[in-house]
Amino acid sequence: LHQPTLMVYGEKDLIPPLLNITDFVPNIDIKSLEAGHWIQEERPEELNQLILEWLGK
Numbered sequence: 001l002h003q004p005t006l007m008v009y010g011e012k013d014l015i016p017p018l019l020n021i022t023d024f025v026p027n028i029d030i031k032s033l034e035a036g037h038w039i040q041e042e043r044p045e046e047l048n049q050l051i052l053e054w055l056g057k
Helices: 044-055
Strands: 003-009 028-033
Touching: 003 044, 028 044
Parallel strands: 003 028
Antiparallel strands: none
């Protein structure tokens, strides 16, 4: 996958992010928030801000 990609994961999520994801998605920006698995419900404002900043690049 070569399109610009944003991955946001929760620091408290029990499912860890893939360590070798850049092997498959070389143009990825990885961010994290102080949340569990349901980031969009736990931190909606922060997630929206991250997405808007990333889209503005």
